[in-house]
Amino acid sequence: MHKPWEGRFREKTEEFVEEFTQSVSFDRRLAEEDIRQNLAHIKTLLKAGILTKQEAHLLEKHLLDILKEVQEGSFPFRKELEDVHMNIEAELIKRAGEIGGKLHTGRSRNDQIATDERLYIKREIKECVILLKNLRKELVRLAENSIDIIVPAYTHLQRAQPIRLSHYFLAYREMFLSDELRLINAYRLADASPLGSGAVAGVDFPFDRFFTAQELGFRSLVRNSMYATSDRDYLLDTLYACAVIGMHLSRLSEDLILWSTQEFSFVELPDRLCTGSSIMPQKKNPDVLELIRGKTGRLYGNLMSLLTTLKGLPTAYNRDLQEDKEPLFDSIDTTKKCIEAMNLILEGLSVKADRTTPPFGDPMTATDIANYLVMKGIPFREAHRIVGNLIAYAISQGKNLGDLSLREFKEFSELFEEDVFELLDPRVVVDRRKTYGGTSKQEVIRQIQIAKREEGVR
CATH class of the missing domain: 1.10.40.30 (Fumarase/aspartase (C-terminal domain))
Known part of the structure; x- marks a missing residue:
């Protein structure tokens, strides 16, 4: 396999270096976004007169074939080709011949990865918003079904004032509504196209960046080419939104863990969502809630990881930015799973109203x-x-x-x-x-x- 930069080098890359620098083991997750971007770039190249209609049609056909293989899980990703971009480009050249080598005209992997990530963020945020909405609907259902149930409200974990249980569920509904607003803000920050910025200084081909942005469904353009290729603030906002969602889920988990103990016995968790002990036969452990609480630490860690990576970088693209993907993917996956887990818990939750109401004279x-x-x-x-x-x-x-x-x-x-x-x-x-x-x-x-x-x- 030829490397795209090998003309400058006189030594073969060490296998260790190939393994150490590769990112395709995780950024292959962006393959669909990368192909979608390539298809838009083909249209830009055609509009700029760099590709003929016949060439553009040929490249589109092969890219769509590759997309199908990616979706089916049969596409052969190779670590020696380093990343998702070069894997797809190399396969395109293999199938389309030297015409495939025109695809990278006026483009750098620097603006390419920034575009892929923004497309990915937009897609995943939409899915997170739907999950949050489902969770809020469940909280509204619980609120409506518990209007006449009175519970103690606690401050400092001491009984404070009596409230309706509905009020409690509505409080968390407000928290998860604010979480949606944070996600929407991250979406808006990501909804600008960096494509056409090149490596750092823009490109010297007659590209219509507005046309490309429209093809990719972006609302606007990133206006400065240097900022476009080095900015990861939209990722920070996404990771922050995920961390806050985790924090809210963790607090709700903590309440339900306490309320499900014999000492409180305010709620009963469904058996199907709990586990037992390997030694104590009587145990019914709220492991799902405990794991939601525990995974919040990962969400915090991912945010701090990327903040730390970014803080020392000189302006413009640096390879350190390869380290942005694993925290991002992990936070998105963890957040979605935790929301789904909490939704299952709330669906199966039963309230012991006879235990919750404070006595007369409390x-x-x-x-x-x-x-x-x-x-x-x-x-x-x-x-x-x-x-x-x-x-x-x-x-x-x-x-x-x-x-x-x-x-x-x-x-x-x-x-x-x-x-x-x-x-x-x-x-x-x-x-x-x-x-x-x-x-x-x-x-x-x-x-x-x-x-x-x-x-x-x-």
Whole structure:
């Protein structure tokens, strides 16, 4: 196999160097994007008068044959040809003869790989967006089915205030909606064509870059040829979006792992999505959720890997950029699998409503009791102190607030009346949160209706 640069060299490349520098073992994944780019470049060469119609037709025919073999998994990728670009070009020359050697006219692998990656990013982001939408639909379904289930909300992992479980699921729906916006931003940054920038300085053929961009479905052009071939910011944005998705999935996993323990027993995970122990027969382990949580570290690592690779590069293309692909491919694959895994978990999740509802008199209603005093004219800080003393007293007596008499309440403030006992019911307290985005039944139903419209759920 002849190497495209061998005219300059007088020694054969060491096998070790071939193995060390090859990227086709992983960038072969870009083969369909590379062929799609080649087909567009053929049209550009034809428009510029570099190819005849007959030559263009011949090259297109062979490229489509190669594409079919790639899709069937029968195309013979060779490591000695280094990368996906040279593998496809070498095969094209083999089949079309010397006319195949015209394909690389006015093009460098520098703008070629940048184009392939941008095409790949656009395709994969579309798939991630669909998966996120499916996940959000499942969260909306859960929210709609759990409107009347009350659960404790935790801050500092301590019981804070009662909420509707629907409110919890809608919170994650908002997180995954913001994740979609991050992906869309990465898509927009990638949606510009670098093709026609050459190695670094542009090309000296009469190429219509706008025509090529349109053929490839790009919204615009990368305007500076040096930036076009060395920019990987769109990859960073994609890896960042994947890392944040992973973080959100990890937090949801952590909640469900805790809630599925015997100590909480708020939810039951389906047996088919759990595993057991090799030694302890009673165990039912939430391994899928734990792996989602664990794989988030890989997503962070991939982002930091590429950031570190890029930070020391001199301007324009450097071979270090070959190291951008494996973190990218791994993050895309990991993110998609984790979203799908979480969707399966949520589909099979069952809630133990009898275990989730806080009891009458639970101290989680303390803020509402303080606000009760505020409405009677006491400054909030003073009301906070009074209720804090009241709770400390109840704890010292081994009681919850529901066990106290009105006389005991009045020992802390004469403003307490019989109606204060209404505020010891978590269900009553939840429905007092009627502000926009709150957890009252009325507001949660409104949020669900909006979410269903936005997600296209009937």
